[in-house]
Amino acid sequence: MNIKKLGAGFQAWLDDRFGLSGIAQFLKEKPVPQHKHSIWYYTGSAILIFFTIQIITGFMLILYYRPTLEEANASVARVMTEVPLGWIIRSVHSWSATFMIAFVFVHLISIWVTKSYREPREITWMSGVLLLACSLFFGFTGYLLPWDDLSLSATKVGTDIPRSIPVVGLWVTKLLRGSEDVTGDTLTRFFGIHVCILPIFLVLLLAIHIYLIQKKGMSVPVEAETRGEDVRTIPFWPNFVFREMVVWLVLVGVLFSVAVFLPPSLDKPADLMAAAPEGVKPEWYFLFLFQTLKIVPPKILFVNGDTVAVLLMLVAGVLFFLLPIIDNKPLERKGKIITVLAYALVAYALIMSVWSLL
Amino acid sequence: MKIKHSLFTRRQFLNGLFGGWITALLVTFVYPVIKFIFPPYKEPDEVILPFSDFEGMAPGTVKNYAWGGKPGILKKNEDGSYIAFVGVCTHLDCNVSYLPDQKKFFCACHEGWYDEFGINIGGPPPSPLRRLFVEIVPPDLIIKREGVK
Numbered sequence: 162m163n164i165k166k167l168g169a170g171f172q173a174w175l176d177d178r179f180g181l182s183g184i185a186q187f188l189k190e191k192p193v194p195q196h197k198h199s200i201w202y203y204t205g206s207a208i209l210i211f212f213t214i215q216i217i218t219g220f221m222l223i224l225y226y227r228p229t230l231e232e233a234n235a236s237v238a239r240v241m242t243e244v245p246l247g248w249i250i251r252s253v254h255s256w257s258a259t260f261m262i263a264f265v266f267v268h269l270i271s272i273w274v275t276k277s278y279r280e281p282r283e284i285t286w287m288s289g290v291l292l293l294a295c296s297l298f299f300g301f302t303g304y305l306l307p308w309d310d311l312s313l314s315a316t317k318v319g320t321d322i323p324r325s326i327p328v329v330g331l332w333v334t335k336l337l338r339g340s341e342d343v344t345g346d347t348l349t350r351f352f353g354i355h356v357c358i359l360p361i362f363l364v365l366l367l368a369i370h371i372y373l374i375q376k377k378g379m380s381v382p383v384e385a386e387t388r389g390e391d392v393r394t395i396p397f398w399p400n401f402v403f404r405e406m407v408v409w410l411v412l413v414g415v416l417f418s419v420a421v422f423l424p425p426s427l428d429k430p431a432d433l434m435a436a437a438p439e440g441v442k443p444e445w446y447f448l449f450l451f452q453t454l455k456i457v458p459p460k461i462l463f464v465n466g467d468t469v470a471v472l473l474m475l476v477a478g479v480l481f482f483l484l485p486i487i488d489n490k491p492l493e494r495k496g497k498i499i500t501v502l503a504y505a506l507v508a509y510a511l512i513m514s515v516w517s518l519l
Numbered sequence: 520m521k522i523k524h525s526l527f528t529r530r531q532f533l534n535g536l537f538g539g540w541i542t543a544l545l546v547t548f549v550y551p552v553i554k555f556i557f558p559p560y561k562e563p564d565e566v567i568l569p570f571s572d573f574e575g576m577a578p579g580t581v582k583n584y585a586w587g588g589k590p591g592i593l594k595k596n597e598d599g600s601y602i603a604f605v606g607v608c609t610h611l612d613c614n615v616s617y618l619p620d621q622k623k624f625f626c627a628c629h630e631g632w633y634d635e636f637g638i639n640i641g642g643p644p645p646s647p648l649r650r651l652f653v654e655i656v657p658p659d660l661i662i663k664r665e666g667v668k
């Protein structure tokens with residue numbers, strides 16, 4: 162009996178137990194439409210690639226990281242200076258987070274403007290919005306872990322924002338901080354959220370998201386669909402996956418190049434009693450919120466300005482989550498206005514972010 | 520008055536009983552979980568500092584002390600009196616610093632400004648810095664929360 166036969170026998174044995182050939186057949190038959198907007202189909206798997214890199218580098222960093230007030234900063238310093246290749250592992254983890262979130266934004270906007278969330282893909286969009294929330298929360302909790310001056314101030318501000326929400330706000334702040342103030346408990350809590358709670362939620366949501374994409378098939382642009390055109394397709398496996406692999410290779414190359422030449426900094430350990438340093442800034446994807454909070458006046462019609470801003474953001478978040486239900490006539494005037502809103506939102510975020518850097 | 524028909528079936532009654540029982544059981548599980556997540560926190564009523572550490576301060580300067588887990592700022596006024604603050608911005612909780620040459624408190628997070636008495640004068644802060652009472656009972660300097668005797 163040669164190896165090939167043995168392998169085939171083992172495959173048949175596994176197939177008999179798992180029924181994998183059905184999945185393989187499904188992937189071979191799954192059509193991927195080819196049209197002028199097909200390029201956006203590649204953004205989903207790009208996010209997955211960066212997420213996979215996050216998991217692997219995260220597993221590595223956790224071998225040395227210590228989530229306590231006394232040791233956190235020093236343990237990151239040790240990773241950067243003593244652990245063999247530690248600096249690049251941390252750099253890749255930090256940059257991959259940036260790349261992942263950047264691609265999440267591109268993915269989101271592409272789906273918004275091509276209206277891929279329209280019936281019957283509403284829940285795919287909603288699970289995507291929750292995945293976005295998870296990703297941003299990942300970034301927010303991860304930012305604190307090096308426990309330096311900048312990360313402490315960013316966390317103080319970020320965890321204080323919910324406080325302006327009436328009734329439940331203070332409890333949300335306390336829940337995040339583990340106290341009224343940011344303390345060592347906050348660090349340990351953020352670590353637990355970052356490495357334990359968020360991964361479970363994200364993977365669960367991702368499973369729902371990907372299942373729904375398989376169940377409902379790839380969306381085609383609304384114009385092609387209404388004209389009833391036959392859209393040319395290619396099989397998902399192997400044609401589409403091989404094309405995706407080319408994209409992954411390029412992205413990983415860019416990621417590692419950036420990570421080698423621009424490793425993240427590590428400031429001196431955070432001091433809970435020290436004044437906030439000049440030039441406090443959150444991660445780039447929160448800059449537009451940061452700038453918004455900076456320019457909101459202290460009082461708007463006798464109400465605390467921040468309360469107004471935070472409540473508006475909450476309402477915007479809910480509307481955003483319900484977008485597929487609101488945008489139920491994609492080809493009519495309402496649908497076109499909603500598309501323009503997407504561009505307006507991008508413009509707003511860009512202007513605010515650039516302003517915050519001036 | 521006697522009703523001819525029962526308002527709900529035996530099955531509905533049992534489902535309600537069973538469902539209610541499960542809900543009650545879950546609530547008893549959830550309560551301790553919530554209690555566990557929120558640790559007790561108490562702000563100090565007062566802190567007692569050695570007055571000798573602060574006696575020699577030049578007028579118009581500040582010195583920090585610990586107000587629980589927060590920074591406190593003690594300022595000596597030009598007339599020699601003392602004024603104490605919780606050194607935390609009322610906008611979004613960042614620690615503020617005192618700029619003696621400008622006679623202002625400054626929060627670097629969102630560029631909030633307070634005058635030398637902690638009154639918010641610029642940027643996003645919605646209210647003045649929190650004031651604390653200062654009492655000097657040599658050899659102690661006592662800093663108290665409002666309303667504490």
